Amino acid sequence: MSRVNDVGGQTGFGPVVVEEDEPVFHADWEARVYALNIALVRRGVYTLDEFRDAIERMPPQAYLAASYYERWLHAIEVLTAERGDAERGGDE
Amino acid sequence: MSGEHTSSAVAARVRRLEERLIGEGLVTDGELDAVLTAVLEGASPLNGARVVARAWSDAGFRERLLADANAALPEVGLSMAGGLQEQRLKVVANTAGHHNVLVCTLCSCYPVALLGPSPSWYKSEAYRSRVVREPRAVLAEFGLELPDGQEITVWDSSAESRYMVLPRRPAGTGDLTEEQLAELVTREGLIGTAAL
Structure with missing residues (x-):
């Protein structure tokens, strides 16, 4: 079944908006989220596939309302919380 | 204005997450800085x-x-x-x-x-x-x-x-x-x- 992120060919998203001279990150927190994700994958806390999955299983309304790096933040929060739950549950 | 408020709320959320993960020993400040330096200077x-x-x-x-x-x-x-x-x-x-x-x-x-x-x-x-x-x-x-x-x-x-x-x-x-x-x-x- 297709998830909310599978938008190829859909209509209704409006024109493509291009920001002139766009910075790599729009706020310091975006840079921190970017770095956290890479560091956590490198450490093996979760995999890139798990990270993508955590974004793609966001409820559609939350996904569409979130900015790009807010989705990343959500995924990191979910995956690191799930990890903590698993440890407390004695799975490791 | 609401945009600024939203942004600072998200920034606080990120700080809390970062502090928790550093506290749990899953990342260090040094690692995060190294990742950013690599992407901003290398890519x-x-x-x-x-x-x-x-x-x-x-x-x-x-x-x-x-x-x-x-x-x-x-x-x-x-x-x-x-x-x-x-x-x-x-x-x-x-x-x-x-x-x-x-x-x-x-x-x-x-x-x-x-x-x-x-x-x-x-x-x-x-x-x-x-x-x-x-x-x-x-x-x-x-x-x-x-x-x-x-x-x-x-x-x-x-x-x-x-x-x-x-x-x-x-x-x-x-x-x-x-x-x-x-x-x-x-x-x-x-x-x-x-x-x-």
């Missing part, structure tokens, strides 16, 4: 531009690049293995009759090592949904009007496979050095939303 469209300039200057390199980009990149000191996992790279060449453009319809897959972090429009639902349905109209909005007879291929990137466009060499550049040629190459040219 940039200048890399892709160097690849293109070499391909324009050296027919043998161009052939090797189009046949197996991962094997050819080390010739210019680059690699697709520097990130979290090695990605297969396919370089697709524009010709007089054929134009190429990149997208990732599912998320934001992009050859970061060669182009740097992607612009927001590349990650937007508008671009991802439309460029596969009406590429000619989307390219026209970017100012690239392609003649009706010109074929367009849209390459949908994935976790394992990335693409980069090899733009056509501009006319009248026969005397330029490789360094000068690289200066003509833009990020949008490497994505395919502009010609050079």
